[in-house]
Amino acid sequence: MTTILVTGANRGIGLEFVRQYADGASVIACCRKPAEAKDLNALVKSKDVRVMELDVGDASSAARLARALKGEAVDILINNAGVFGPGKQSAAHSDYEGFAQTFRINSIGPLIVSQALRDNLMAGRDKKLVTITSKMGSIADSSGGSLAYRASKAAVNMLMHVLSHDWAGDGILVGIFHPGWVQTDMGGRGALITPQESVRGLRDRIAELSAKTSGHYLDYLGKEIAW
Numbered sequence: 001m002t003t004i005l006v007t008g009a010n011r012g013i014g015l016e017f018v019r020q021y022a023d024g025a026s027v028i029a030c031c032r033k034p035a036e037a038k039d040l041n042a043l044v045k046s047k048d049v050r051v052m053e054l055d056v057g058d059a060s061s062a063a064r065l066a067r068a069l070k071g072e073a074v075d076i077l078i079n080n081a082g083v084f085g086p087g088k089q090s091a092a093h094s095d096y097e098g099f100a101q102t103f104r105i106n107s108i109g110p111l112i113v114s115q116a117l118r119d120n121l122m123a124g125r126d127k128k129l130v131t132i133t134s135k136m137g138s139i140a141d142s143s144g145g146s147l148a149y150r151a152s153k154a155a156v157n158m159l160m161h162v163l164s165h166d167w168a169g170d171g172i173l174v175g176i177f178h179p180g181w182v183q184t185d186m187g188g189r190g191a192l193i194t195p196q197e198s199v200r201g202l203r204d205r206i207a208e209l210s211a212k213t214s215g216h217y218l219d220y221l222g223k224e225i226a227w
Helices: 014-020 038-044 059-066 096-118 118-123 147-166 195-208
Strands: 003-006 025-032 051-052 078-080 130-131 171-178 217-219
Touching: 003 118, 014 025, 014 195, 014 217, 025 038, 025 118, 051 059, 051 078, 059 096, 078 096, 096 130, 096 147, 130 147, 147 171, 147 217, 171 195
Parallel strands: 003 025, 003 078, 025 051, 078 130, 130 171, 171 217
Antiparallel strands: none
16 A cells, blocks of 8 residues: 655645545654644544654654654655745845744755655655645746745755755655645635645646656646746
C-alpha cells in the first residue's frame, strides 16, 4: 500500500489531502497539536490514518518524527504546512520577528522536514517530494504587497528547485505546486476554488510527476508558472 505523509494536515488543503488519499492509501497526518485536531482525528476511526505531532519549523520536532518513523517507507511526502505571515508586511511597515517566523515555517520548514525524512523517501517506491507553494512567490508575476509571504514562497521555490537537482541521482522527484486560490482560512471565503477541487488537481500533478517535470513550478492544473 502507498504511504503518504502530509504536514499541516489538521485543516484546509492538508486535511483534504488526508481525506482524499485515505481512500486507498495509508496516510501519516502531521500537525502541531494532534489532540486539538478534531476533524483530522475523526478520520482515524474509519480510515488508515495515523496522526502524529510535528512542528515543521522545529528541527528537533522533525528529528523526533524521523525517529518514530525509522525504517518505514514514505512514498509521497507533502510539505503543505504554511502561514500567511504577520499583519505588518508592507513596504511601509513590517514586523521583522513575524518575517523571520514566516520564513521559518514556509521556507526553512519544508527543508527541515525533507532532510529529516529523506531516508524514508529513499525507502519508498515513488520517492516523490512535494511542496505546496504559491503563485505569489513568482518574482516575474508579482503585484506587490504581502512581502513576508511572497518572499518566503520565492525562497522555498528555490530550495526545492535545488533539491530537484541535488537529489535527482537518488531518484527523488520534486514537485513545486501552486494550489490555486482556495477557500480556506488563509484564502478566505471569496477564493475561487474549493479545497476538494484544488486537491483533485494537485493529486493529478503528483501522479504524473516524473523526471521530466521534477523541479518545475506548476499550478494545480499543470500550467507552468514563471519564476
